[in-house]
Amino acid sequence: MKKIDFMLTAFRDGFQSVYGARVLTKDFMPAVEAARHAGITHMEFGGGARFQALFFYCNENAFDMMDTFRKTAGPDANLQTLARGVNVVGLDSQPSDVIKAHAQLFKKHGTTTIRNFDALNDINNLIYSGQCIHDAGLKHEVCVTMMSLAPGWDPTGKIHTEEFYEKVLREILKSGVPFDSVCFKDASGTSTPSTVGKTIAMARRILPQGTKIVFHTHETAGNSIACCLEAIKAGADSLDLSMQPVSGGTCQPDILTMWHALRGTEYTLDIDYKKIQEAENVFKDCMSKYFLPPEATAVNPEIPFSPLPGGALTANTQMMRDNGTFDKFPEVVDAMGECVKLGGFGTSVTPVSQFYFQQAYSNVMFGRWKKITPGYGKMVLGYFGKTPVEPAEEVVKAASQQLGLEPTAKTPLEINDADPKKGLKPAKEKLEAAGLPVTDENVFIVATCADKGLMYLKGESKINGIRWAKDAKPAAAADGAKTCKVTVDGTAYNVSFDGDNVAVVNGKRFAISVGEADANAAAPAQSSGAAQEVKAPVPGAILRFSAKEGDSVSEGQEILVMEAMKMETAISAPKAGTVSFLVKQGDQVQTGHPIALIK
Numbered sequence: 001m002k003k004i005d006f007m008l009t010a011f012r013d014g015f016q017s018v019y020g021a022r023v024l025t026k027d028f029m030p031a032v033e034a035a036r037h038a039g040i041t042h043m044e045f046g047g048g049a050r051f052q053a054l055f056f057y058c059n060e061n062a063f064d065m066m067d068t069f070r071k072t073a074g075p076d077a078n079l080q081t082l083a084r085g086v087n088v089v090g091l092d093s094q095p096s097d098v099i100k101a102h103a104q105l106f107k108k109h110g111t112t113t114i115r116n117f118d119a120l121n122d123i124n125n126l127i128y129s130g131q132c133i134h135d136a137g138l139k140h141e142v143c144v145t146m147m148s149l150a151p152g153w154d155p156t157g158k159i160h161t162e163e164f165y166e167k168v169l170r171e172i173l174k175s176g177v178p179f180d181s182v183c184f185k186d187a188s189g190t191s192t193p194s195t196v197g198k199t200i201a202m203a204r205r206i207l208p209q210g211t212k213i214v215f216h217t218h219e220t221a222g223n224s225i226a227c228c229l230e231a232i233k234a235g236a237d238s239l240d241l242s243m244q245p246v247s248g249g250t251c252q253p254d255i256l257t258m259w260h261a262l263r264g265t266e267y268t269l270d271i272d273y274k275k276i277q278e279a280e281n282v283f284k285d286c287m288s289k290y291f292l293p294p295e296a297t298a299v300n301p302e303i304p305f306s307p308l309p310g311g312a313l314t315a316n317t318q319m320m321r322d323n324g325t326f327d328k329f330p331e332v333v334d335a336m337g338e339c340v341k342l343g344g345f346g347t348s349v350t351p352v353s354q355f356y357f358q359q360a361y362s363n364v365m366f367g368r369w370k371k372i373t374p375g376y377g378k379m380v381l382g383y384f385g386k387t388p389v390e391p392a393e394e395v396v397k398a399a400s401q402q403l404g405l406e407p408t409a410k411t412p413l414e415i416n417d418a419d420p421k422k423g424l425k426p427a428k429e430k431l432e433a434a435g436l437p438v439t440d441e442n443v444f445i446v447a448t449c450a451d452k453g454l455m456y457l458k459g460e461s462k463i464n465g466i467r468w469a470k471d472a473k474p475a476a477a478a479d480g481a482k483t484c485k486v487t488v489d490g491t492a493y494n495v496s497f498d499g500d501n502v503a504v505v506n507g508k509r510f511a512i513s514v515g516e517a518d519a520n521a522a523a524p525a526q527s528s529g530a531a532q533e534v535k536a537p538v539p540g541a542i543l544r545f546s547a548k549e550g551d552s553v554s555e556g557q558e559i560l561v562m563e564a565m566k567m568e569t570a571i572s573a574p575k576a577g578t579v580s581f582l583v584k585q586g587d588q589v590q591t592g593h594p595i596a597l598i599k
Contacts, residue, residue: 001266001268002267003267003269003270004239006255006258007042007078007080007214007238007240008043008241008255009241009252010035010246010283011028011031011032011043011044011045011069012046012047012050012081013044013048013082014242014246014247015050016048016050017251017313017314018245018249018250018251018296019246019290019466020318020319021048021052021315022053022057022466022467024060024466025054025065025068025069027287028287029068029069031243031282031287034283035073035283036073038279039271039272039275042080043073043077043078043080044082044240045066045069045081045110046062046065046069047081047082047089047115048081048082048089049315049350052090052449052452055456056456057464057466058463059461059462059463059464061445063109066079066106066109069110070109070110078112078113080111080115080141081106081111081113081114081115083102083117083129083133084119084350084351085116086099086125086128086412087351087384088102088448089448092351093383093384093412093415094423094448095413095416095423096413096417097424098447098448099128100132101424102444102448103129103132103135104136105440107137107138111138113138113140116129116130116133116140117349119351120347120352120379120384120385121145121347122386123175123177124412125412126177127177128413130179131178139180139181140178140179141183142172142182143182143185144185144199145187145347145349146165146186147186147187147307147347148195148307149340149345154345160195162202165184166202169202169207181211181238182213183213183214183215183216184199184200184203184213184215186215186217186218187216187309187347187353188218188221188307188308188309189217189221189223189303189309190348191227192223193226193230196227196230200213200215200231200235204234204235213235215238215239215240216239217252218251219252219253220303220308221304221307222301228253228258232267239258242255243276243279244280245292246296248297249296249298249299250296250314251296255269255271255276256273256276259271289469289470293467295317296313300313303333305334305337306334306336306348307336307340307348308336308356309349309350316354316357320332320361324590324591325365328365332357335361335363336357339359339360341392342391342395343359343380343387343392344390351384355376356376358373359375359376371402372398374403374568376399377399377405378399379391380395380396381405381408382407382410383408383415384412385411424443424444424447427447431443431446431454434454434458436457451544452543460585461586462586531577532574532575533594533596533597534559534573534597535591535595536571536591536593537571537591540563540569540589541588542560542583542584542585542589544561544585545559545560545581546559546561547560549580550578551579552578553573553578555574555575555576556573557572558570558572559572560596562589571595571596573598577598577599578599579596579597579598580597581596582596583595
């Protein structure tokens with residue numbers, strides 16, 4: 001029988017696909033130990049959204065997590081991370097020095113293999129990043145990214161087919177970038193079994209003999225086992241598999257499910273299924289206190305018509321819950337299709353999947369193409385590389401006008417290396433200005449995580465955005481909680497208190513603190529009619545201030561920046577005057593919340 005290898009994705013992709021990557025290190029280490037005991041030696045343990053999420057939401061250092069994981073998994077484990085080509089572990093693309101530092105630092109902190117992909121399948125985004133991985137002494141797993149297109153989307157019939165993937169693979173081979181294995185990565189789980197089988201068979205024919213071929217998919221659309229079987233029959237050597245409670249649904253298929261599907265065939269996973277069951281029980285116990293979104297466990301037949309990947313689906317639905325807009329989710333899914341079609345058919349995987357979702361969200365909330373989001377706009381203008389086909393002219397024109405940028409044919413590496421605001425040097429200067437230790441790790445954190453990375457290092461961050469199972473209870477379940485109706489500016493809110501630190505507003509829980517009233521802070525609310533109130537246009541968090549308290553500002557001048565749905569929204573002064581702020585950095589606000597006054 002032929003043994004099929006597998007990588008356990010539970011502790012990176014599983015976390016990202018179910019919990020928005022927001023899981024505390026101490027909570028899942030017993031599951032890592034259990035997986036090791038079950039004989040699992042190849043695990044995904046970082047990269048992707050897990051790097052930023054630890055700083056943004058968990059108030060933890062991703063490098064510390066990696067060190068702890070390596071110690072727990074043992075010195076011989078093959079620990080793998082995910083890199084987004086020239087983006088490495090950021091949503092924005094990076095210059096050469098950051099890309100090189102990424103490989104070196106991940107090697108230092110326990111990484112064995114880095115899987116390297118580009119959502120646009122632009123080989124220029126893989127060459128330098130792959131060379132850096134190789135030069136750092138790591139195994140380089142280069143990727144071809146996959147998805148399917150809904151009927152009628154591509155009249156040429158030449159995009160995201162086996163012929164398309166063959167062209168990409170031949171470009172990788174022609175480039176000369178060194179690699180140890182090749183992964184065909186379908187983050188949306190929408191590829192058809194037929195296309196998967198033909199693509200893997202093609203790769204087996206043209207790759208050098210003995211090259212390891214890996215197949216990655218998600219169960220989001222219900223095709224994962226069928227696709228995995230076709231991949232194996234066509235010559236794939238390894239699969240990505242997960243464990244309960246982060247398997248199936250938006251995640252990879254479960255190890256035990258795949259083992260069962262191979263029973264009676266000429267292939268085997270060669271596992272002790274009883275030990276795997278024991279490991280899954282430990283893992284389920286570890287994660288029992290985390291809220292499990294119902295959509296994370298479901299197969300969604302609409303996904304092939306969006307296509308929204310598992311790794312981004314629950315992260316976005318959770319943010320929509322936080323922002324009180326979850327009722328718009330079906331409309332956003334429907335709007336994603338147009339963003340894919342008119343945006344150049346880049347693969348729906350991070351960061352492009354997030355660009356699609358953000359633009360679809362914007363189109364639903366503000367009107368079709370009325371507000372081009374920065375990521376999507378820069379993508380169609382060429383700032384992240386070349387899309388598989390040219391984006392629609394109307395979208396390119398709108399993006400250029402709204403963002404004030406011209407289309408470009410330069411590579412992201414050329415653009416970023418020439419940008420004085422990007423790289424290790426400006427990150428180091430920010431650390432020095434803040435009086436923080438200048439270490440290789442700290443410089444990289446600021447370079448890739450920007451303001452939020454700096455906030456973490458300054459000790460200004462706190463655990464936020466993690467969804468606990470206990471908080472999913474309806475407001476009425478709170479012991480002794482009494483609900484009252486509070487009407488503000490004509491809008492009624494049902495409010496109750498669960499203890500001293502939680503307020504439940506219209507069924508949504510908020511962490512609060514109660515103290516003595518600050519007479520000075522309340523003063524702006526008593527200002528005369530000459531002062532104009534600035535209100536939050538969307539739900540989100542206060543990211544940074546562009547003006548100082550008491551500054552004189554002109555009409556249209558940016559005064560602060562909010563973050564919502566991983567997008568930055570600049571807030572401008574509605575008139576000239578003196579600005580005073582009613583919020584502080586990190587505050588979560590809802591639409592219409594007063595955030596500043598202009599006198």
